[in-house]
Amino acid sequence: MHTVALATAGHLLHFELGIAYEIFGNPPLGADEWYDVRLCGPRSVRVGPFTVEPDDGLDYLAQADTVIVPALADVDEPLSPELVAAVLAAYESGARIASLCTGAFVLGAAGLLDGRRATTHWGHADALAARYPQATVDPDVLYTDNGNILTAAGKAAAVDLCLHLVHLDHGATVANTVARRLVVPPHRAGGQAQFVSTPVPVSGDHTLAELLAWVQERLDQPLTVTDLARRANTSPRHLGRQFRAVTGQTPLQWLLTQRVRRAQQLLEATNHSIESVATATGLGTATTLRRQFKRVVGIPPNTYRSSFRSP
Template structure:
C-alpha cells in the first residue's frame, strides 16, 4: 500500500536575480513540475518564480523573464532554490549581500526552509553564512575563487552536488538536474524520481562527478575510460566484487585504474560501488516485499547488518524506516 499523498504540495520558491541563466530556471520548473506519484495524480510540488522586486528580470540571454512573486513567497516556501547570476555571484564576499537579499534569505531559513543553489548560486548561500563549516560545490571554473573567498567552507570541486541536509549545492548548469532529481528522490523516493527522469528523458542518476569535465593541461597518452568496468559492475552488484576484478576489466593495474576512476567520477571505486548498492537497495525496498536480509544479499551487502550500517551512514535512516516512508509497508528491519 502506498502512503497517503501529502495534504498540500511542497512549496518551492525559485529566487532569481538579474543575469539569471534561463536553463537553470527552466530545469527546476520542468523537473519538480513533473513529480507525481501516479500519472494522473496531483502535483507533489508548487513552484513560484520570485525576485526581490517582482517584474522583468534580465537573463544572460537576449530575452528577459518575468517574476510575478516577491520576498513574501520566499519567506513562506518549504524549499528555496537560487540559480546562478553571472552578473553578481563572483563579486560576492562574506556578509556582503544586499540587505534585501540577506533579509529575505534569513526569513526563509528562520522559518525552516531547505536552501539549495545551482552553479555559482552557491556564492549567495556562502555570503549569507549558510555554508560556514559545511561542504559545498560550485562550477569547477569558479571553485578556486569560491574557496579563497569563503575559507570557512569546505569546497569539493569534483562532485555534481553536495547534500548537507538543510543546505544543498550543485555544480554547473546541468548538475542542477542531478540535484533536483536527488531532492525529489529524498522527498518522495526512487520511483517518483525515476518517473520524472523518464518524462524528461534524462538519466535518473548520472555517473561520475564534474571531475570528468575539468580540462586538464596534459592528458596521459593511451589512458582508457573506466566506463566498461562500471557497466560490468552495475550488472553484478550482488556479487562480491573486488578492486582487482574491476581493474582487470579495463586491463589496467589497480593503481592506474583507481587513479583514473577517481578522475572520471570523483569517487574511489569502492565508494562508487557502495553508492550503487545503496541505490539498488532503495529500489528493492520501495518496489518489493523482500526482507531486509534478502535485499542485502541481492544488493551485494551480504548481510542485513551491513546493509543497515551503510543505510544509516548514507541516508540517516534504517531500511525499515525508509520502506515505511516511501512504501507504507512495514518490512523486516
C-alpha cells in the same frame, strides 16, 4: 502542498532556472500531489535573452518549504542585498535552501556555507572558496547535501540535484519517472566527479610538449620518473619542477591522471573488460584500476561505464 520558491534578482542563467521550473513545476503523470512553484523577486529579472516577471516578492521565501537559488550570470557583479537577506530569512524560518551552479555565492554571502561542504561549477570553485573561506568547497562533486543546505555544480548537475530533491520528497519511483520524461539518468550520486578532464598540454611551445606526447602513446607501458627524465635528457628533480610549472602536478600524478582518462575513453567506447582496460592503460590489474579510478573520478569504473557509455 510543498511550496518551492525560485529566488531571483539580477541577471540569471536560463538553463538552471528553466530546469528547476521544468522539474518542480510539471507533475509526472499519475502524481496525486506535487509542488507549488513560485518565481520570487523584487522586480522583473533577465534570464539569458528573456525578461521574466516574478509571481511574488522576495518576502515570500520565508513562507516556502524549499528555496532554490538559480545560477547567477556574473559572480563578479555585486550580489543583491535583498536577495541575500531574503534567503537567510527563509533559512531561519525553516526552509530547505538549495543553490544551482553559481547560486552558491548567494548562500555564501548569507553565511549558510560556513562550516559546511559546498560545490559550484568547477570554473568558479576557487573564487567561491576564496570569497567564503569558512566553507569547504569541493570542486569535484556533482552536488552536496547538508540536510537543509544543498549546493549543485554546473548545468547537468543542477538536474541531478533537483532529481535528488524529488527523490527525497517523493521516493525513487517518482524521481525515476521524472528523469525518464527528461531523458536523463535516473539518479547520479552527489559524490560523483564533475568529469572534467585535467588540462593536459600535450602540444604547444612549452618545454614538456614532446615528452607528454611521447608518454601519451605509451600509457600501456610501465613508466617511471627516471624513464621520463631520461627521455627528456634531464634529472628527475629538474623534471619534477618542470612538471609542476607546466601541469601543476608531479610527473607521477600527471601520469596516473592520464591513465585514468584513457580508461574513461575505453569504458565509454569499447566492450573491453575491466582487466583489459587495466592492461591497456598501464594500471596493471583490475583491482588497481578500480581503486585509482574511484579515487580520481569518484565512482567505480562499471558505474561510470553504465552512465556514460556511448550508444
